Amino acid sequence: EAQVTQNPRYLITVTGKKLTVTCSQNMNHEYMSWYRQDPGLGLRQIYYSMNVEVTDKGDVPEGYKVSRKEKRNFPLILESPSPNQTSLYFCASSLGAGQANTEAFFGQGTRLTVV
Amino acid sequence: QQQVKQSPQSLIVQKGGISIINCAYENTAFDYFPWYQQFPGKGPALLIAIRPDVSEKKEGRFTISFNKSAKQFSLHIMDSQPGDSATYFCAASIDSSNTGKLIFGQGTTLQVKP
Numbered sequence: 001e002a003q004v005t006q007n008p009r010y011l012i013t014v015t016g017k018k019l020t021v022t023c024s025q026n027m028n029h030e031y032m033s034w035y036r037q038d039p040g041l042g043l044r045q046i047y048y049s050m051n052v053e054v055t056d057k058g059d060v061p062e063g064y065k066v067s068r069k070e071k072r073n074f075p076l077i078l079e080s081p082s083p084n085q086t087s088l089y090f091c092a093s094s095l096g097a098g099q100a101n102t103e104a105f106f107g108q109g110t111r112l113t114v115v
Numbered sequence: 116q117q118q119v120k121q122s123p124q125s126l127i128v129q130k131g132g133i134s135i136i137n138c139a140y141e142n143t144a145f146d147y148f149p150w151y152q153q154f155p156g157k158g159p160a161l162l163i164a165i166r167p168d169v170s171e172k173k174e175g176r177f178t179i180s181f182n183k184s185a186k187q188f189s190l191h192i193m194d195s196q197p198g199d200s201a202t203y204f205c206a207a208s209i210d211s212s213n214t215g216k217l218i219f220g221q222g223t224t225l226q227v228k229p
Contacts, residue, residue: 004158031131031215033215033216035219038123040220040221040222042119042204042219042220042221042222043140043159043204043219043222044219045216045217048215048216050215058216089164090158090159092158094215096215102147102149102164102208102210102215102217103149103161103164104159104161104217105160106158106159106160107152107158108156108158109156109157109158110156
């Protein structure tokens with residue numbers, strides 16, 4: 001089954017304790033990205049990757065890191081989480097940029113609470 | 116700066132009625148306008164999308180109307196059903212940028228009453 005898998009689904013952590021949210025896709029997609037979803041703000045892009053070893057900042061990158069060492073994986077790293085990073089996070093992938101390739105497939109989300 | 120503005124924030128419709136959600140954008144370079152549907156506990160999923168070379172696209176009960184001069188587009192759900200109750204996001208992107216980046220609206224929570 002074609003899918004984007006995120007782990008964990010739920011996470012409660014304390015301020016300053018490093019954490020990683022994993023994301024994996026099995027569709028051989030080139031493009032992957034991370035979004036955060038907050039009430040009244042919709043989804044905002046954190047980071048994106050156009051291919052292996054190619055990453056760039058989205059609209060709200062502060063406090064986050066990513067890496068893309070393999071095509072299928074795109075982990076999101078919070079080196080020192082703070083309460084304002086409490087949010088619902090989604091990983092998404094798409095075949096690649098371009099006219100026929102823009103549909104994004106989303107994971108099921110990770111609900112992060114930083115206390 | 117919110118490049119895509121969506122309204123209303125929430126919407127309650129009776130079963131069989133028409134649900135209408137509106138979006139407005141600022142960047143005239145946008146050339147792809149999808150709508151995503153999100154059920155509780157799930158990630159968003161593509162519902163329907165339009166490109167600016169057409170003014171309307173229909174798929175079953177779902178229709179996108181696009182007004183390029185007004186920089187607005189809307190989603191119409193005909194014969195709304197309780198199973199349509201979800202959060203809907205409009206989005207826009209620039210395909211030619213080769214980033215695949217989607218700019219989302221704020222979202223609309225739709226409740227269809229039986």
